Amino acid sequence: MTQITRRNFLKLSASTAAISFSGIPFIAKGEGKKVVVVGGGVGGATTAKYIRMADPSVEVTLIEKNADYHTCFMSNEVLNGDRSLDSIKFGYDGLGKHGVKVVIDEVTAIDAATKKVTTAKSGDFTADRIVVSPGVGFKWDAIEGYDEKASETIPHAWKAGPQTALLRKQLEEMADGGTVVICPPTSPFRCPPGPYERASQIAHYLKNNKPKSKVLILDASDKFSKQGLFTQGWKELYGYDIEQNGKNEGSLIEWRPASGGGKVVKIDATTKTVTAGEMEDVIKADVLNVIPPQVACKIAHQAGLTNESGWCPVNKQTFESSVHKGVYVIGDACIATDMPKSAYSASSQAKVCATAVIASLQGKEMVTPAYVNTCYSIIGPNYGISVTAVYRLEGETITQVSGGLTPADATPEQKAREVHYAYSWFANITHDIFG
Amino acid sequence: MINKKALGSTLLLTAGFVLHINAAVAEDKALAASGADSVMLGNTCAGCHGTNGSSFGPASPSIAGMGKDTLVDAMKAYKEGTRSGTIMNRIAQGYADADFEAMGDFFSKQTLLVSAQNADAAKADAGRKLHKEYCEKCHVEEGTKDEDGAGVLAGQWMPYLHYAMEDFQSGAREMPKKMQKRIEKMVQKEGDGAIDNVIHFYGSRK
Numbered sequence A: 001m002t003q004i005t006r007r008n009f010l011k012l013s014a015s016t017a018a019i020s021f022s023g024i025p026f027i028a029k030g031e032g033k034k035v036v037v038v039g040g041g042v043g044g045a046t047t048a049k050y051i052r053m054a055d056p057s058v059e060v061t062l063i064e065k066n067a068d069y070h071t072c073f074m075s076n077e078v079l080n081g082d083r084s085l086d087s088i089k090f091g092y093d094g095l096g097k098h099g100v101k102v103v104i105d106e107v108t109a110i111d112a113a114t115k116k117v118t119t120a121k122s123g124d125f126t127a128d129r130i131v132v133s134p135g136v137g138f139k140w141d142a143i144e145g146y147d148e149k150a151s152e153t154i155p156h157a158w159k160a161g162p163q164t165a166l167l168r169k170q171l172e173e174m175a176d177g178g179t180v181v182i183c184p185p186t187s188p189f190r191c192p193p194g195p196y197e198r199a200s201q202i203a204h205y206l207k208n209n210k211p212k213s214k215v216l217i218l219d220a221s222d223k224f225s226k227q228g229l230f231t232q233g234w235k236e237l238y239g240y241d242i243e244q245n246g247k248n249e250g251s252l253i254e255w256r257p258a259s260g261g262g263k264v265v266k267i268d269a270t271t272k273t274v275t276a277g278e279m280e281d282v283i284k285a286d287v288l289n290v291i292p293p294q295v296a297c298k299i300a301h302q303a304g305l306t307n308e309s310g311w312c313p314v315n316k317q318t319f320e321s322s323v324h325k326g327v328y329v330i331g332d333a334c335i336a337t338d339m340p341k342s343a344y345s346a347s348s349q350a351k352v353c354a355t356a357v358i359a360s361l362q363g364k365e366m367v368t369p370a371y372v373n374t375c376y377s378i379i380g381p382n383y384g385i386s387v388t389a390v391y392r393l394e395g396e397t398i399t400q401v402s403g404g405l406t407p408a409d410a411t412p413e414q415k416a417r418e419v420h421y422a423y424s425w426f427a428n429i430t431h432d433i434f435g
Numbered sequence B: 001m002i003n004k005k006a007l008g009s010t011l012l013l014t015a016g017f018v019l020h021i022n023a024a025v026a027e028d029k030a031l032a033a034s035g036a037d038s039v040m041l042g043n044t045c046a047g048c049h050g051t052n053g054s055s056f057g058p059a060s061p062s063i064a065g066m067g068k069d070t071l072v073d074a075m076k077a078y079k080e081g082t083r084s085g086t087i088m089n090r091i092a093q094g095y096a097d098a099d100f101e102a103m104g105d106f107f108s109k110q111t112l113l114v115s116a117q118n119a120d121a122a123k124a125d126a127g128r129k130l131h132k133e134y135c136e137k138c139h140v141e142e143g144t145k146d147e148d149g150a151g152v153l154a155g156q157w158m159p160y161l162h163y164a165m166e167d168f169q170s171g172a173r174e175m176p177k178k179m180q181k182r183i184e185k186m187v188q189k190e191g192d193g194a195i196d197n198v199i200h201f202y203g204s205r206k
C-alpha cells in the first residue's frame, strides 16, 4: 500500500548513504554526562524521566523543593468536594525507578556560566546541561492590598496543595446566600480556561448545597478561553443568561468583564472587599479568590533567564535559553508562543527538550520537533469540553496546524464522553510524569 | 491532484483569484509531512493514550500493539471525518500520511500493558463463548492480536469498547459489513445483553 513518493525516495536514499559512509551505525552515548533539572513539576519531572528513558547513561538529578506535588489540574474538583486532595498528590518514587536522582530541596541560585546549581541545604551541583521548569511566580505588587501575606487568608489556589484546601474550607463554611468572588488575572497566565472551570465547579457545588449563593467573576479581561462553550454550559446548567453576562435573577454565575466594571483596583483582605471598575464599585465577598498576575517563578529571574516580559525566551526547537547556552527552560516559565501555559504543553515541551539535551550531549543535530496541547474543562456532571492543538515549528513560532474546540453542537453523549476522557487524560499524564 | 477540499474552496470563493490561490496553498501546507520522527510523534500522544500507548483508563483507548496499518487507517478516517470521535478528528488534521506511518511504526512495536478492570466474571464467561462463535474469526487469539486491521480488543478499556459499539450501531462509525452481520445475528439470537457480555470478556484480560 505504501507508495514510494518522491519525498520518501529521497529520504530513503539519503539514509542509505549515511549508513554506507559511516559503515556500522555510530551510537554516541551521553556516558558520564550530567543533567540537573530544577523543579519537579510537570515539565521537570517529564524531562528527567524521558532523558533517562532515551539514554540511561546520562546522570540526571532532579531538584524539587516539595516532597509531594499536587497537580493544579483537577484541583477544581477538590473545591466542589467531588475529589480528595490526596487524589491529586504525587511523589517521586516512580522517577527513582527510572534512575533519576531526586533531591528534595530548594534551589537558591543557578550560575548559568559555570553550570552550577546551589541549594539551601544540600550543597552545590554542577552539570553539563541544566533544565529549568519552575512554573509561575506571582506579581505580588500588582494589586493593591493583595500580597503574599494576604494569600494566607485570601487564597489564590493557583498552586495546588494547602491553598486548594484553604479555598475548599472557606467554601464549605460559607452560609447559603453568600457570594464567591473570583478575580482572574491579565494574560498571560497559567491555564487560561482554569478560572472559568473553577467558576463552573464552584457553581456546581453551590447548586447542590447552597442554591441561594452565587459566583461573581471580576475579570481583568474582556474575553476568555473557550468562552462560547463555557457560557453555553453555564446557560444549560446554572441559569446563566448569555446576553446579560449572568446578571439575571437566578443565575449561579455572573461574569463582569474588564470593560463592564470587572477590573480589580484594590483588595481589602480583612473585610474581604474588592474595589473594581472605573466607578470603583465596592463588592463584599463571602469567599474571595484572587488569582494574581504572573511571571516566571523567582528562580528563573535569579538565574537571569527572563527578559523584560518577566518570562524566559527560548529557542523553540530545543528550549535552550536565548540568554544562556546550555540552560533550557520549559513549561509555564518559558515563552513558547503560540502554546498556552498548560500541563499538556509543559509535558510536550519536556519531551522535545529531553531529545534536544541528549542530542547536544551526544554532539548530534536536533531532529524536527513535534508538539501537542489539550485542555479539558469539566463544567458540570457529564459535561466536558476541550480545546486541542497540533503544532509545528515554523520559523520562530510554534504554529498551530490543527485542532480547535469541542464543536458547539456536540451532543450530550459526546460531552459526557469528554468527562471520561478528561479523567483518562489525568490518569495518563500523571503516570507519564511521575510513574 | 485536485483534492476535495481545495475544490470546495474554488466553488465557494467568489472573492477572487488571489484568495483562491491562498486557500490552495494553505491546503497544500497542511498536507505536508511534519518531518518529525516516529518517537517524537509517538511521545506527543502519551498524555491521553499513556506512556508508549498503554492507557491507564478509565476510558481512553490503549494504542500500544495496534497494527501499523490499523493505526494508519484509523488516523486517516479521523482526518477525513469518516470515523467519529470526540477529539481525534481535530488532532488527526494536523498530520500527513507519512506522519501516520511513523506513528504506526512507533505504536505497533510497543507491548500493551494491560490494567485490571472491573469486569463481571459471569458476564465475561458468557462473553468468552460469544466471542468464540461470533468474533474470533477476525479478532483472533481471543481478541489479543491485531490481524487484518481489526484492532486489539482484549485488554482494551471497557467504556471505550462500549462507545465503539454504540457508534457502530448508531451509524456514527461505519461498521465492516461482515462484522455487522455477525453482530446482528448475535444480538438476534443471544439478546441485547450479548454485546455487554463480550465487552466484559475483553475487559477481563489480565
Ligand SMILES: Cc1cc2nc3c(=O)[nH]c(=O)nc-3n(C[C@H](O)[C@H](O)[C@H](O)COP(=O)(O)OP(=O)(O)OC[C@H]3O[C@@H](n4cnc5c(N)ncnc54)[C@H](O)[C@@H]3O)c2cc1C
Residues within 6 Å of the ligand: A038, A039, A040, A041, A042, A043, A044, A063, A064, A065, A066, A069, A071, A072, A073, A074, A075, A076, A105, A106, A107, A108, A133, A134, A135, A136, A157, A158, A159, A190, A191, A194, A198, A297, A299, A330, A331, A332, A333, A341, A342, A343, A344, A345, A346, A374, A375, A376, A377
Ligand atoms: C486551577 C488550575 C487548573 C489547571 N488545569 C489544567 C488542565 O486541565 N490541563 C492542563 O494542561 N493544565 C492545567 N493547569 C496548568 C498546569 O498546572 C501548569 O501549566 C503546569 O503545572 C506547568 O508545569 P511546570 O513544570 O511549568 O510548572 P509546575 O508544574 O508548577 O512545576 C514547577 C515545580 O518547580 C518547583 N520549584 C519552583 N522553584 C523552585 C526552586 N527554587 N527550587 C526547587 N523547586 C522549585 C515547584 O515546587 C514545582 O513543583 C491548571 C492550572 C491551574 C492553576
